[in-house]
Amino acid sequence: MNTSSFNFFTPTKLIFGPGKLNDLKEIAPNYGQKCLIVSRPKKGSLKNTYLRIEKLLNSVDIEVFYFDEIVPNPTLEGINKGVAIAAENKVDFILGVGGGSVMDSAKLIALLYESKGVIDWKAAFSNYDHPFSFIKSKPSSLPFLAVSTTSGTGSQCTQAAVVSDTKNKEKITLFHLDLFPKAAIIDPELMLTVPDRVTAATGFDAFTHAFESYLGGRTSPLTEQLSLQSIKLVIENLPKAINEPNSIEYRTSLAWADTIAGICLSNGGADIPHPLGEIIGGICQRIPHGETLAMVYPKFLNYKKNIAIDKFETIANYLGLEKKPEAFVNKVIELLNITSLSESLEKAEINDLEKNEILSHPLLKNLDPKNEQTIFDIMNHSINP
Template identity: 30%
Template sequence: METCKTFQMPPTILYQQNSFEQIGEKAELLGKKALIISDQIMQKLGYVEDCQQKLSDHSVDSVAFLGVASEPNDQYVEEALQLYQDETCDLIISLGGGSCIDTAKAVAVVATNGGNIEDYVGMKKIAQIAPVPHIAIPTTAGTGSEATDVTVITNSATKVKMMIKQPAFMPNVAIVDPLLTLSSPQKVTAATGVDALSHAIEAYISKKSHPMTDMMALSAINLISKNLHKAFTDGQNIEAREGMSLAALQAGSAFSNASVCLIHGMSRPIGALFDVPHGFSNAMLLPAILEYSKDACIDRLADIGRIFSSEAKHLSDEDAAEVAVQSVKDLCKSLDIPNLEQWGIPRKEFVSALSKMSTDAIDSGSPSNNPKTPSKEEIAELYQICYEYQF
């Protein structure tokens, strides 16, 4: 019997300018004392203090964990969990980029279900008990983690990014306030924006796509094509920021239900071994992998090409698919996306890591969702192409 298509989102999503103002109102319905999982940048910007004041106005106590300093790893999860337990909290609020949100998801599940976060990889341990209530507040327009049941945590010992997907990781509430993204630096805007584009494109070309995810993915691609470069060149363009926040939310919902593909499968090992932020590693791979996959998904890429260019509406599917690939390349170039060599990854170390990265990519399961499924040897070859790829 064929598996039914499903579509899951957070039970409550607040999306509009100034929706952050409602954090206290939503929090008091879920708990009495919140652990805010954030980082030093959010503290310096005043977002953490603002959040705590809004909580206090609604009689919700709080304590902040500000130790998320890079891509999320199991050590952050352990440290935040310990603070949660020591302070007898009953609610978790994530405030920041995808790293803060993913860390919070892991803490929320492990706090009630026990074990270590690595126990949940591959459904070896399934969360049977409801997680700690979690309110996710993104301050970047990229990961879409506020709307997914996925968390990606690096195993510090094995240097593998663990992609963990279970319904329990879905936040209870997502508060998407475009005003919070005005503080994103230009490079972060570029990287997170292409991350959202990667989510949307992969959701659309995934073997697991279905009508609901298609709708979200195509809408996200349309918004990104119109707004990403504007947000990059003028970070205070609130209309562009609003478009990107909605796009990231839609793209996150799409890939959470349709799964990601080869780009993400290859991206995670780069991040784990060479400390490349997730958005950048996706962006570095996106154009070359679209070129590799094109022949197996011409019709879908043609749809994307016709979003990027009105002139492509009159072209054949083959030509419109090429417009899609070229448009993505042009966008990455306009956003100053570097290749792996330009990022500063030493060639010798990169070549030495090819076998491990290729194995880890396949083991993640994501490449099997790609329209064209690569062998380990093909993945290694793609890594080498991407190392000095010219956008």
């Protein structure tokens, strides 16, 4: 552990715990009197949550507008529409209520907001392309608040947001410090109704954030300990939450694992699986992000265990396993099997045309030119086992 030199940053105020949604009426008035709620369909599975939030905001004289057309893997067109609605209603702040796709959408609507309702995507892609660069704030950007309803993306405490370019079949990640929420409410009570498949995919996503950031060169004493804690929490509690979805204990453990993994990701960054997963997800937009990660992880682990031996051994020891890289690899494979994420490739039904598009994607060559063949082999063997 390097304690002599490191950076650590997390500016979001976190409001964590069962019942904490009620704190929204104390927080929201600090950011204005007109709010755009960004969400999945207003009359969908979370309709009671949206109604509760609307009543909380109305109780402190905040006028509420909705943009409830968020889809999995949000698109450029969707963000354009959200900014147009925000501009039309002259809102003061954005409130994202949902999982990763909602959070990414709300973040981008807030960051890229212009009073005329038109986004300069060319400038956004050019300026916001590095996770650890400092780019000054846009005067027109709006404050963003987050209410999480899943445990996995960590988006409530990162400086990143992903958007899909459906025309070019790409997923693009933008980075800016203003993509951190001003405040985030993580209330595990809102996660009790999350379906098993979503619980599995998002929970595994949280695991990958903790693990991949731990592998990198930007760790700190803080993030190393948080990563280890998150990894253990997911491995121990994800199968339990799937078997007992109404357990507030297991949901709280996963919500905390997700939150601290997001903090680690925002400080340490991701490894190969995330860009590989985004390639798959960009071409096959029907596949949830966590499931694309599950597809590539077995091959990635077999590759990485011979490179990061010490870190694999440390994690294995922390989990109470035999202090060998293979012991940790086997534990992750066991997790994939227990959660049925090992069936992700079969469920995805990726056709030959899609496989060819995936394997010819330029990022496979450009991600790390020195390891081009290795990266190609990981992807190829992941989708052609």
